[in-house]
Amino acid sequence: MRHFMGSVNLRQILMPIGQMAIFVTGAGLLCSAVMLVLALLFRGSGADQVLQATQGVGILTYTLNSLPQVLIDGVTIGFVYAAIALGYTMVYGVLQFINFAHSEIFAIGAFCGVESLIALNGLGVLAKASAMGSFLYLGLALVIGMAASGGMAVLVERVAYRPLRSSPTLIALISAIGVSFALQDIIRLVESMTSGQFYRVIPTFGNFDERITLFRIGSKIIDIQVKSVVVILAAVVMLVALNYLVGSTKVGKAIRAVSQDKNTAALMGINVNAMISLTFLVGGSLGGAAGVLYALKFTRIDPFVGFMPGIKAFAAAVLGGIGNLTGALLGGMVLGMIESFAGAYLGTYTMGSFGAEYKDMVAFLILILVIVFRPNGLLGEQVSQKA
Amino acid sequence: MKESLKSRFQDLLVLLNRGRTPYFASIGLIILGFALVYLSPRSIPGFLVFGFAASSIYWLKMNRAVQLGLAVFLAVVLVPILGARNVFYLEVIFQIAVFSALALGLNIVVGFSGLLNFGYMAFYAVGAYLWAFFGSQQPYLLHSTVTTKALNTPFFLAPDYFYLFIFLGVIVAAILGLILGLPVLRVRGDYLAVITLAFGEIVRQLANNLDKPLNFTNGPQGITPIQRPTMPEGVLKLFNQVIQPVVGHRVTDNQAYNILFYLIALLVVVAVIVITYRLDDSKVGRAWTAIREDELSAGAMGINANKLKLGAFAVGASFAGAMGVLFAASRTFVSPETFTFLQSVGVLTMVILGGIGSITGVVVGATVVTLLNIQVLQSFSLYLSQLRQSDAVLLGFHWKNLSNQLDPTKYQRLIFGIVLVIMMIYRPAGLLPAARRKRELGGAPEGNDLDEKGV
Numbered sequence: 001m002r003h004f005m006g007s008v009n010l011r012q013i014l015m016p017i018g019q020m021a022i023f024v025t026g027a028g029l030l031c032s033a034v035m036l037v038l039a040l041l042f043r044g045s046g047a048d049q050v051l052q053a054t055q056g057v058g059i060l061t062y063t064l065n066s067l068p069q070v071l072i073d074g075v076t077i078g079f080v081y082a083a084i085a086l087g088y089t090m091v092y093g094v095l096q097f098i099n100f101a102h103s104e105i106f107a108i109g110a111f112c113g114v115e116s117l118i119a120l121n122g123l124g125v126l127a128k129a130s131a132m133g134s135f136l137y138l139g140l141a142l143v144i145g146m147a148a149s150g151g152m153a154v155l156v157e158r159v160a161y162r163p164l165r166s167s168p169t170l171i172a173l174i175s176a177i178g179v180s181f182a183l184q185d186i187i188r189l190v191e192s193m194t195s196g197q198f199y200r201v202i203p204t205f206g207n208f209d210e211r212i213t214l215f216r217i218g219s220k221i222i223d224i225q226v227k228s229v230v231v232i233l234a235a236v237v238m239l240v241a242l243n244y245l246v247g248s249t250k251v252g253k254a255i256r257a258v259s260q261d262k263n264t265a266a267l268m269g270i271n272v273n274a275m276i277s278l279t280f281l282v283g284g285s286l287g288g289a290a291g292v293l294y295a296l297k298f299t300r301i302d303p304f305v306g307f308m309p310g311i312k313a314f315a316a317a318v319l320g321g322i323g324n325l326t327g328a329l330l331g332g333m334v335l336g337m338i339e340s341f342a343g344a345y346l347g348t349y350t351m352g353s354f355g356a357e358y359k360d361m362v363a364f365l366i367l368i369l370v371i372v373f374r375p376n377g378l379l380g381e382q383v384s385q386k387a
Numbered sequence: 388m389k390e391s392l393k394s395r396f397q398d399l400l401v402l403l404n405r406g407r408t409p410y411f412a413s414i415g416l417i418i419l420g421f422a423l424v425y426l427s428p429r430s431i432p433g434f435l436v437f438g439f440a441a442s443s444i445y446w447l448k449m450n451r452a453v454q455l456g457l458a459v460f461l462a463v464v465l466v467p468i469l470g471a472r473n474v475f476y477l478e479v480i481f482q483i484a485v486f487s488a489l490a491l492g493l494n495i496v497v498g499f500s501g502l503l504n505f506g507y508m509a510f511y512a513v514g515a516y517l518w519a520f521f522g523s524q525q526p527y528l529l530h531s532t533v534t535t536k537a538l539n540t541p542f543f544l545a546p547d548y549f550y551l552f553i554f555l556g557v558i559v560a561a562i563l564g565l566i567l568g569l570p571v572l573r574v575r576g577d578y579l580a581v582i583t584l585a586f587g588e589i590v591r592q593l594a595n596n597l598d599k600p601l602n603f604t605n606g607p608q609g610i611t612p613i614q615r616p617t618m619p620e621g622v623l624k625l626f627n628q629v630i631q632p633v634v635g636h637r638v639t640d641n642q643a644y645n646i647l648f649y650l651i652a653l654l655v656v657v658a659v660i661v662i663t664y665r666l667d668d669s670k671v672g673r674a675w676t677a678i679r680e681d682e683l684s685a686g687a688m689g690i691n692a693n694k695l696k697l698g699a700f701a702v703g704a705s706f707a708g709a710m711g712v713l714f715a716a717s718r719t720f721v722s723p724e725t726f727t728f729l730q731s732v733g734v735l736t737m738v739i740l741g742g743i744g745s746i747t748g749v750v751v752g753a754t755v756v757t758l759l760n761i762q763v764l765q766s767f768s769l770y771l772s773q774l775r776q777s778d779a780v781l782l783g784f785h786w787k788n789l790s791n792q793l794d795p796t797k798y799q800r801l802i803f804g805i806v807l808v809i810m811m812i813y814r815p816a817g818l819l820p821a822a823r824r825k826r827e828l829g830g831a832p833e834g835n836d837l838d839e840k841g842v
Contacts, residue, residue, distance in 0.1 A: 098577050163812045170503055171811050173577050174739065177505075177732060178807025185801035307728075311588075314581065353600035361592050364585040371578050372570045 016243040016329075020236060023330050027078070027337045028071050035341060038349065039063040047351050063345065068214075068222040070344045071337075076228045076297060078336025079235035083290035084313030085320070085328035086242060087153075087283035093323040094259045094279045097169055100176035101156055102287055103310020104183035105149045109288025110295045110305060111187055113145030114202050126205040134206025135230075142234065142292050149288025152183075153280040162273070188303040199302035202295050231293045238289055239329060242282065246325065255279055259323075308360060312339070315367035321377025330378060338362060400446075409447035413457065416440035421465055428473035431766065437469070445747075462653055467646045471634040477645045479762060481717065484652035485710050487753040488659045490737040491746065492706030495663065497735070498744035498821070499672060500699040501679030502571060503580040505731050506587025510704040512594060512726035513563055514556035514711020519610040519721040520603065522549060529601045546614040553655070553712050560708020561701040568700035572693050575682075587731055594723040609722025613715050618643055648717040655713065659706050663746055666702070675699055729800060733760075736803045739810050742817025751819060759802065764795045771795070 039060045042048055048059040055062065084106055091099040120126050120137055129137055160179045164172045191197065208227040215222055246252040257265040258275045266272050294309060295301050316335040320327025342362045347355040370377065403412055420437030427433055444457050470477030489511060496504045520526065524540040567586050574582055598606030623643050631637060638646075666672045677685035678692050686692055715721045733756065741752020771794070810817070 098581065160808050160812070167811075167815070169577050170580070171815050173503070173580055174735070175808050175811040178804040178811065180804065181729070181732060181800040182804030182808070185798050185804070189798065189801070311584070315585075318578075318581075350600075355596075355599075357596050358592075361589055361596075364589050364592075367585045368570065368582050368589075371582050372573055375574065375578060 012244050012248045013240055016240050016326075017236070019326060020239065020329060020333075023333045024075055024078075027330075027333045028074065031074070031337045031341050032067055032071065035063055035067065035345065036060075038345075042349060047349050050351055051348065059348075062348070065220065066344060070340050072224050072228060073344075074337035074340030075333070076231050076336070077340060078333040079232050079239075080290050080294050080297065080332075081309065081313045081316045081336050082329045082332025083235050083238060083286050083293070084309055085317040085332045086239070086325060087287040088314050088317040089320075089322055089325060089328040090246075090279050090283040092317070093325075094255065094276055095161075095165070096323075097161070097172050098176065098314070099153075099161075099280075099283075100173060101160075101179040101183060102153075102283070103306035103313075104180050104187070105153050105156070105284045105306075106287040106291040106294070106310060106313075107187060107301070107303065107306030108152050108183065108291070109145035109149035109285075110291030110301045111191070111200065111303075112148035112288070113141040113292030114200050114295050114301060116144045117141045117203055117205075118200065121203040121205065126203055129205060131207055134208070137205070138208075138230065138292075138296070142289050145288040145292040146285035147288070149291065150281040150285035153284025153287070154277050156183075157277060157280040162276075184303050184306070191303060199300055201300050208296065227296050231297055234289065234293055238286060242286065243325065245282065251275075251278065311367075312360075312363045315363050315370070317377075318367060318375075319370050319377055321379040324377070324379050327377055327379040334378075335363060335366065338366065404448040409449050410453065413440070413443045413447050413449065416443050417457070417461060417465070421469070424469050424476070425472065428469070428476075431762070434476060463650070467649070468630060468633055470646055470649065471630065471638050471642050474642055474645050477649050479758070481645070481649050481652050482761060483754050483757045484649070484656045485714060486734065486737060486757050487750045488652075488656050488706050488710045489734050490741070490749045490753040491656075491659050491663050492703040492710075493734050494703075494738050494744065494746070494749045495666070495675075495706075496699050496703040497738055498749070499667065499679065500675040500696060502696060502699065503577075503583070504700075504703070505580050505584035505728065505735070506567070506590070507583075507703070507707060507734055508726040508728075508731040509567075509587045509590035510560040510563060510707035511711040511714070511730075512590055512721075512723075513560050514708035515715040515721045515725070516594060516604060516610075516711075517556050517559055517708075518549065518552045518712040518715040519613050521552065522546070522614045522716065523610050523612060525603070525605065525610055528605075529603070531602060542614055544614075546617050549614070549616040549712070549716050553651075553709050556708035556712035557705040558708075560711070561705040563708075564701040564704025565697055567704075568697040571696050571700060584728065584731075587726075587728060591723050591726050591728075594726065604723075607723060609720055609724075611720040613719045613721065615644055615716050615719060616647070618647065644717075648713065652710075652713060652717075655709055659709075660746065660750070662702075667746065671695065671698065729803075732807075733799070733803055736806055739815075739817060740806055742819040742821055743815075745817060745819050745821035748817050748819035748821065752817070756803075760796075760799060764799075764802075767795045 039062075042059050045059070051057060051059050051062050057065070084102070087102045087105065088099060091097060091102070117126065117137065120140075126134070126137060156179050160175050161172060164175055188198070191200070206226075208225070208230065210226050211223040212226060212229065213221050213223045244252075246255060254265070254270045254275050255278065257268065257270055258272050258279075262272050265275075290309075291301075291306075294305075312335060313332065316331035317328045318331070319334060320329065320331030322328075339359050339362060342359040343356040346358055403409055416436075417440040420433070420440035423430065423433035424437045441458075441461055444454055444461070449457075466477070466480065470480070489507070492510075493504060493507045496502050496507070521544050522542070524542055526543040527540050567583065570582050571579060594604045595607050597603040604610065618640065623638070623640070626643065627638055674685065674690045674695050677688065677690055678695060682692055714725075737752040737756045738749050739752070740755060741750065742748025
């Protein structure tokens, strides 16, 4: 029933990359096209005049100029959302249950990664690290974040979800919200007891803040930050690895079997509980890695950092069709793009009436609209709603 | 062990309910509690005894008229006197009343008709902002920014419109409930929970961001001052003449307001409880239960599920709207901070802790959680900070070194979260399960009856 993919090995690696390329370009082109049409429509409007007066460019030029940067931001954040959304969608695929605590699993990953980097910084190794070395340390932080998040996800499943597996989904959902709240405060408690600070900042090291020039248009340089490249590459590698794991390995086959029918899978000799734990482990560690990448991109994290990305990633998962791995990727990309465009242009186009602060609301609106009008998402199959 | 304790308690109840004993017991307890709190207004044990005495009216078997008379006397005469001596208790009771009404409203949606709602605070926010906008200078400040506020801006409406706005709050929140209810007709289960969550966040973000293009909500800073209804000169004077000797000092304006808001909140809560009881026992209430248990069969029985679900949302929302107006006036200040997802889940915790669908349970849940929040945790924090200043050593640990970040009042989420998980695993029906559920299970209140029901 859940749409997981076929079985040829090389295909399993190339296909997701191809899909990603299609989704990125597709979402990018679509959003750009909509934006350009809007820009054409807004010529001569108040916003246009304001821009002419302050920056000396028309709204069309302004939009075209900033478009590449907005697209790059959208892709970066889209991949982060996709990585988180996969955690929601995997658990939903197997248990038909919204793991609300996934946003805190993400936050734990971010904190553990950042704390380990801070510790390394305290030892003085980060400052001395070469370019290669700084990538290695970042990789180490990623691994630590993944391990912590994966372990926590498995623990949460064991303690708070497994006893409720036969209960109605709402009971489990309330339990998940409880876990989410408790984890937020546990992070805060641990942080404030050990570091005495509410938020943590990732130390600056390596050349992650430098910009690579991609190409030039006339005198304008289109560049991308090194850390954005790192975020995108790391996310792509993880997504491909996940696709391979689920699509082409024996374990992946077992997970798919459990997601289709637990009882029959058990009869076939599959250890259902182990597979469910494994799902949480994989989804959790993806979330943890996304947390470290998020911290790298946005530098500052606090104990409630998970809530917004979590809810947006959930929106992405629903948008793509929950329970569908490819869908999570598409949803994350579309949501990241829309958010990036809303953040960049909403303020200019409405002359400051509605600024970038409404971009969170856009995600919520999309979530509501998708659930009401297309609950199966863009790529979803017919999913029966459980009351 | 548990059983013997239970049977012993039941024996005690039987003993207490014999003949005229309950009357003496209840009145004696009330006098005792009153005397304790009166003599030492700051003692928490005294307050607990008083609370216990108040609850005894409910659980001792007495003549209905006597029960009612005692309750009214307690609520209208004794509590204000004690409150004038120590305003903090009035605050506690006021908050309990507010949250009871909220929890009862949510209970109609979640408990009676089985629709999960994580955005309940949105309705409360709408009520609060309704009066905050019209009951302040804000309508004249639409074109000013957050920082520029002319000094002598007049208030928009006369203060006594407040009473009208309680009803307007009910209507507006109910309409909003209907609007939010529309997706409910298409969506079920956990998707509904997510939609309501998103809705609650949208309302909060609107409150946070609608300081431009027109300044409706004054942004994150919130609206202040908000008017309170006028206190008639005569009432204060009379109150002072009659009560002053009892209270022992002059009742100030602010204390009088505290008492006034307490009485209004009490009135609203009583109205809410009566409405909820009547609804629960009506055709509508039974239809809600039917929808909760099995929508398909309910439809086959001729129940119009869509209409009733919308109704549940509207009724639940209206309670919150009324309390929102009251809240805005009593605080003279509202800001988006009050209406977070945390608060929505807090109210849900009250409902679940007390017992989904059980009216007494929900009120008890609201009381317990509110007491925990504003009294127990606070005194625990105080205790910890005293320990920190002392030189006490426990098992080689110097309390002085205890991080001053460890402040239990700040860890509501942890407590709510753990309570939710534990309740879901061990007692999903709550501390005092609803009578209807108990009856369905042949008198066994224990156990996971929610498991089979699919709430």
